[in-house]
Amino acid sequence: MNEKLLILGDQAVALGALHAGISGVYAYPGTPSTEITEYIQQSPLARERGVYSDWCTNEKTAMEAALGASFIGKRALVCMKHVGMNVAADAFVNAAMTGTHGGLVVLAADDPSMHSSQNEQDSRFYGKFAMVPIFEPSSQQEAYDMVREAFDLSEAVKLPVLMRLTTRMAHSRAVVTPAPSREPNGISFSEDRSRWVLLPVNARRRYSEVIALQDELRKRSAASTHNRYQPGNRQGVIACGIAYNYLMENYPNGCDRTVLKVSQYPLPVEPLRQMMADCDEILVLEDGQPFVEDQLRGLLDDTGKIRGRMSGQLPRTGELTPDNVRAALGLPGIALNEPSEYVVPRPPALCAGCGHRDVYTMLNEVAKEYENSKIFSDIGCYTLGALPPFRAIDSCVDMGASITMAKGAADGGLFPAIAVIGDSTFTHSGITGLLDAVNSKANITVVISDNLTTAMTGGQDSAGTGKLEAICWGVGVEREHVRVVVPMAKNYDEIRRVLREEIEYPGVSVIIPRRECIQTLKRNLKKQRS
Amino acid sequence: MKRDIILSGVGGQGILSIAAIIGEAALRKGLYVKQAEVHGMSQRGGDVQSNLRLSSEPIHSDLIPRGGTDAIIAMEPMEALRYLPYLSPEGWMVTNSTPFINIPNYPDTEQLLKTLKERPRVILVDADALAKDHGMPRAVNMVLLGAASAILGLDASLLEEAVAGLFASKGTEVVEMNVQAFRLGREAATQQVKGAGHAE
Numbered sequence: 001m002n003e004k005l006l007i008l009g010d011q012a013v014a015l016g017a018l019h020a021g022i023s024g025v026y027a028y029p030g031t032p033s034t035e036i037t038e039y040i041q042q043s044p045l046a047r048e049r050g051v052y053s054d055w056c057t058n059e060k061t062a063m064e065a066a067l068g069a070s071f072i073g074k075r076a077l078v079c080m081k082h083v084g085m086n087v088a089a090d091a092f093v094n095a096a097m098t099g100t101h102g103g104l105v106v107l108a109a110d111d112p113s114m115h116s117s118q119n120e121q122d123s124r125f126y127g128k129f130a131m132v133p134i135f136e137p138s139s140q141q142e143a144y145d146m147v148r149e150a151f152d153l154s155e156a157v158k159l160p161v162l163m164r165l166t167t168r169m170a171h172s173r174a175v176v177t178p179a180p181s182r183e184p185n186g187i188s189f190s191e192d193r194s195r196w197v198l199l200p201v202n203a204r205r206r207y208s209e210v211i212a213l214q215d216e217l218r219k220r221s222a223a224s225t226h227n228r229y230q231p232g233n234r235q236g237v238i239a240c241g242i243a244y245n246y247l248m249e250n251y252p253n254g255c256d257r258t259v260l261k262v263s264q265y266p267l268p269v270e271p272l273r274q275m276m277a278d279c280d281e282i283l284v285l286e287d288g289q290p291f292v293e294d295q296l297r298g299l300l301d302d303t304g305k306i307r308g309r310m311s312g313q314l315p316r317t318g319e320l321t322p323d324n325v326r327a328a329l330g331l332p333g334i335a336l337n338e339p340s341e342y343v344v345p346r347p348p349a350l351c352a353g354c355g356h357r358d359v360y361t362m363l364n365e366v367a368k369e370y371e372n373s374k375i376f377s378d379i380g381c382y383t384l385g386a387l388p389p390f391r392a393i394d395s396c397v398d399m400g401a402s403i404t405m406a407k408g409a410a411d412g413g414l415f416p417a418i419a420v421i422g423d424s425t426f427t428h429s430g431i432t433g434l435l436d437a438v439n440s441k442a443n444i445t446v447v448i449s450d451n452l453t454t455a456m457t458g459g460q461d462s463a464g465t466g467k468l469e470a471i472c473w474g475v476g477v478e479r480e481h482v483r484v485v486v487p488m489a490k491n492y493d494e495i496r497r498v499l500r501e502e503i504e505y506p507g508v509s510v511i512i513p514r515r516e517c518i519q520t521l522k523r524n525l526k527k528q529r530s
Numbered sequence: 531m532k533r534d535i536i537l538s539g540v541g542g543q544g545i546l547s548i549a550a551i552i553g554e555a556a557l558r559k560g561l562y563v564k565q566a567e568v569h570g571m572s573q574r575g576g577d578v579q580s581n582l583r584l585s586s587e588p589i590h591s592d593l594i595p596r597g598g599t600d601a602i603i604a605m606e607p608m609e610a611l612r613y614l615p616y617l618s619p620e621g622w623m624v625t626n627s628t629p630f631i632n633i634p635n636y637p638d639t640e641q642l643l644k645t646l647k648e649r650p651r652v653i654l655v656d657a658d659a660l661a662k663d664h665g666m667p668r669a670v671n672m673v674l675l676g677a678a679s680a681i682l683g684l685d686a687s688l689l690e691e692a693v694a695g696l697f698a699s700k701g702t703e704v705v706e707m708n709v710q711a712f713r714l715g716r717e718a719a720t721q722q723v724k725g726a727g728h729a730e
């Protein structure tokens with residue numbers, strides 16, 4: 001099997017995991033991680049082996065299911081975008097406490113520059129926090145190879161391994177040469193039963209064990225072929241993950257600086273000491289937040305040698321590029337064409353014919369009838385309701401926050417407090433908030449704009465499809481205040497009336513405008529035709 | 531040999547198919563390839579681009595440095611100009627002349643096309659019209675790819691094979707239509723390249 005494949009970094013991770021013998025991939029969609037799970041869903045090898053690959057309801061359920069697979073000795077991959085780590089964090093940090101049995105690799109895809117995200121958080125901090133090894137590939141081939149190693153490492157040290165990609169690695173294609181595939185593990189159990197039961201007495205023992213493991217992890221990082229020390233002149237560069245490529249891009253004839261390439265953490269200490277002795281100045285290149293730079297510099301910055309995002313050599317925010325790395329290296333600039341005066345921004349927008357459009361048209365109209373109405377929204381295509389022509393929403397924070405923020409505002413006296421949430425976001429993190437609202441009889445109106453799919457990330461299955469009314473009833477919303485409408489212009493009179501009635505009802509009401517996403521509709525029609 | 535290419539357009543216009551075909555042809559020629567794509571938010575009718583790098587030497591960065599792009603291939607004229615600061619002084623621009631207007635403040639089309647025409651090394655083809663006139667309105671991106679083939683430095687036969695490969699699963703009729711679209715674009719561009727006194 002030495003064929004050459006031109007594949008995305010995401011797909012390289014997926015293939016590496018399959019060839020490492022995973023029994024399941026557990027994930028909730030999120031740019032730029034979605035294509036990993038989608039690749040496995042379409043893989044003939046995965047089908048042949050019965051690899052589990054259905055979407056999970058959220059990142060926490062994904063992490064826990066994968067830990068269950070690890071418990072019985074199987075290998076499992078968990079994938080998410082960086083903010084998914086916040087949702088999965090409880091399970092992730094405590095999976096390091098229990099430790100693993102079958103290999104467990106957690107892939108977090110970070111999005112510096114926020115191409116499709118609400119923040120720039122750097123998942124390496126989670127890895128350090130949980131005290132687990134972190135892999136950060138610099139090429140698609142390395143991504144493929146590293147996933148396989150990550151599973152071996154996870155089984156060797158009995159810890160989850162965090163693998164971190166950034167957008168440019170996840171969504172860039174290069175040639176990958178795969179290696180022979182390994183068979184999945186059979187069922188087995190760890191001999192140490194107590195470490196899986198994190199009662200304080202067991203957890204205290206495990207915490208000491210995990211701390212004691214850190215030396216071993218550092219030794220492995222120092223010995224890793226993915227971390228490389230290249231001696232050169234007295235100007236040092238530490239290049240993490242894909243930053244290494246931007247460095248080399250700027251030295252087409254070879255780099256004369258002393259370079260430490262870092263792709264495995266915790267940071268190896270020896271080469272860092274070496275560089276500190278060999279160099280007068282050390283530039284840290286890392287995509288995302290200044291994770292390495294901050295550790296080296298410390299609060300007191302005793303060496304005065306460390307440069308990077310914190311010292312201003314590189315921009316404090318945004319992704320690295322060959323250009324800002326070039327400037328940080330002090331290399332001469334390149335003459336550029338002037339930008340054209342005929343170019344204006346072209347922001348994304350809700351598709352023509354999208355049901356969310358009708359929802360916002362109606363909401364804007366009815367909300368205007370009240371002096372203080374506020375619309376708390378959430379994350380998904382419908383967030384685009386913030387942009388013209390709608391400018392309909394007052395908030396978008398994190399998955400599920402629409403319902404809970406509306407509740408908090410209603411508790412404090414706001415009327416009307418309206419929440420707008422998508423169907424997938426509702427099942428991801430909205431149900432618990434709805435229960436809070438029901439229990440306290442909050443005066444809120446929740447609009448679950450149901451397009452029967454997870455549209456923003458490309459139309460994945462949505463966990464609540466066909467169950468939304470039953471979920472709302474089950475949580476305790478009164479039957480007569482769960483209303484379904486079809487968001488189309490011909491129904492505007494009815495929608496207006498339903499909105500008014502439910503806003504006026506002093507309690508929790510749920511309105512479900514339901515119409516299939518026009519992108520998935522088009523795709524399904526096309527499939528039917530062929 | 532090195533070709534750094536920016537493909538640009540509006541979400542849904544098919545730049546990733548163009549990228550896939552050029553990438554496939556380059557692989558068949560034994561070149562190294564890297565291709566950074568945009569997925570996600572911006573695909574909803576926003577501007578999209580892809581950085582495609584081909585080289586006989588190993589390629590480091592997934593992103594093309596500013597000022598280093600050899601060719602901008604654009605499905606739409608304003609999206610061609612968006613990446614001007616990335617174009618090298620000797621670089622080419624190959625663009626569809628039909629604008630995609632989905633914003634209220636789209637610039638004056640005449641002015642836009644005039645600036646493009648005034649630039650050196652610009653190939654301007656009305657890919658929409660060519661495709662429509664020949665009864666293949668869905669192959670606009672293949673017309674543009676054909677036009678770009680005039681300056682890419684890859685054999686047309688290699689590219690045509692890759693076009694055929696991409697559409698093979700859809701039957702011979704679809705393959706033939708797309709290859710024909712490719713040839714239409716190539717012919718239109720070759721005349722312009724000759725007219726401009728440039729040869730490749």
Ligand SMILES: Cc1ncc(C[n+]2csc(CCOP(=O)(O)OP(=O)(O)O)c2C)c(N)n1
Binds near residue numbers: 028399
């Ligand atoms: C914690 C977290 N996980 C994943 C995402 C990525 N994400 C943003 S919107 C979205 C899908 C929303 O689907 P839905 O609520 O059904 O709305 P639609 O896009 O279909 O309108 C996803 C998966 C995120 N932003 N945060």
